[in-house]
Amino acid sequence: MSLILKHKREKLEKQSQFIFIDNQGFVTDSCDSIFKTDGLLHQHIAEWFPFLESIYDHVAAKKVEEPEFRFSRLNAPFSLLPGIYDFVFSKVLIEGKEVLLWEIHDYTTLYEEFIRQQQACNEIIIKSERINAIQKVLQTQRINLSKRNADLEQLQKIRTKYYKKIEGGILQIERRATPHLLAKKIKDRETIDYITAIEHSLLQAKDFVEELIILTNAQDNYEFTEQSFEIYDLLNTISFRFDEEHANSNIELSISVHKDIPEKMIGNFTYLKHLIGGLILNYAKIIQAGIIEIQLAPTTIQQANLIKIKFYLQSYSINGKLPIYLGKVKRFNNHDNHDFGDIKSEIELRLSIIRHFVEQHQGKFSVESDEDNGVGISFTFPYVLSEEKL
Amino acid sequence: MISKKVILTGSFGVGKTSLFNQFVHSRFSDKYLTTIGVKVNKKVVNIGDEELSILLWDIAGEVSQDKVPVSYFLGANGIIYVFDLTRPTTYKNIMEDINYLKGLLPDGVVKIVGNKKDLVTESEIEGIKQDMALDCDLFTSAKTGENVEELFVLLGKEMLGEVAS
Structure with missing residues (x-):
C-alpha cells in the first residue's frame, strides 16, 4: 500500500466506526475507531445510550x-464522549445472516464551524423579524394617523359648515328683521332700545359662533403629536397668514425673537400656530387699526435640553377702540372663568380657551392691560431642544 | 419502567433547548446558542404512583416542520411544538405544522406551547390567542421555570392514557 493511501486510511479510520449487532441486540463486531465496545459486549445496546433506547426497536x-x-x-x-456524530443504521447480509450495521461518523472537528454559521444565520433572521415587526407597527401608526387626520378634516368641514349656517341665520335676522322693524317708523324709545338690544345680542352670538369654530379647530389639533420644528417656520407661517387676512387693514404685525431662542425645538407646531393665530385674529377684530407685536424670549433654563419660552403678544390701538377691549380683559381677570362659567363676551371666551390649552400644555398664562400700554398677553411653555442638526 | 420518546420541535430561537435544560437540569441561560442536529437526554417523572422515563429529543429549529428529518420522529410518542410568544413568525404557520406533525405521528400526543411568557403581559397573551389559528395548551417560561414541569407531567399523563388528549 502506498504511503498516501496508508495515511488516508489511518486518518479516515479515526472518523468513523462500524459496529455489527445481532438479532438479540448484542455487539458481535466493532472496529472501535471512536470508542471501545469490549466492555459492553454482554449488554443490550439499547441500554447504552438514551438515544438508542428510543429508536432501537424500529431500526x-x-x-x-x-x-x-x-x-x-x-x-x-x-x-462520556462529547461531540457531533451522524448515526446510520442499515441491515446487511454477513455470511448469509442479517445483521444490523451501525455506522458512526464523527463530525466533532466541524462542530464549531457548524455552530458559528448556523448561529449567524439564525441571528440575522431573528433581527430582520424584529425590524419587520417595528416597521409594521410604524406603518399601522402612520395609517391610523392619516385616517384620523382625514376624519378630523371631515369633521372640521362639517362643523364649519354647520356654524356658518348658524352665523348666516343670525346675519339674516339682523339684516332683514331689524330694517323691517325700523321701516315701520317705530319711534317709542322702549321699542328702539329693545331692537338695539336684539341687534347687539345677535352680533355677540355671531362672535361666539366664530370663537366656537376656532375652539373646535384648536381642539382637533390639540391631539397631534409633538415633533421637531423650526421656530422661524412657525413665525413665517403666522406672518404669512396675517398678511393674507389683513392685506388691506391698518394693522401692522411686528415680530421679535431673542438671540438666545434656539432655532429648533420639539413641540406641537400646529397647536402653537392656531394659538397665536387666534390671538392675533382676536386683537385685530377689536383694535381695527394699530400694532400687534409678538415677542419671543427665553426664561430660566432648567435642564440642559429644556428651555422655557415666553410668547408675549402686545397690542396698541390707534383709533381708540382699545378701551372696550381693556374693559373685557379687566372683567376676565376679575372673574372666575376657569370652568367657562361666568363669561359675558367672546373676548373672555377666547382668553379662557387659550388659558385652558396653555395650562394643559404645562404652560403659564397671564393677561395684563392698561390704557397707556395696551393689552399684553403672555404665555410660557417648556420646550425640549431638538437634537436634529439644522 | 415505562419509557416514552418525546420530540421538542418548532422554529429556531423559540427556547426549545432552554425548556430542555430547565426540565432536565433545572438551569437556564439568557445566551442564545443554536442547536445543531439533535440532542437527546432522559428524565424520570412521577405521574401519580407511576414512574415515567421521558426520552427527550431536542431537535434543531426549522422554520417549517417539513424540513425536519422524518427519521427523528421514529418511535416518538409525543411532540411538544414550541413557539415564541414575542415572535409572530414562529406561530404563523402553526396550522400547517401541526397538521404535518399529526400526519407523521397519528397516535402521538401533540402539545402546543407558547414559550418566553416572562417577556409578555397577560393582555398580550390574550391578543396572541386571538391571532392564533389553533388553541395553545400551555404558556411557559423556560427562564422562570413557570409551567415547565407541568407541561411534562401533562404530556406524560396523556401519553399514559390517564388524561384524554
Missing part, C-alpha cells in the same frame, strides 16, 4: 432491502 425491525436510517448531527449522544 432492529428493518429489512435488508429497506433504505438506511440516518440521524444527522447528533449532539453528544455519548455522555
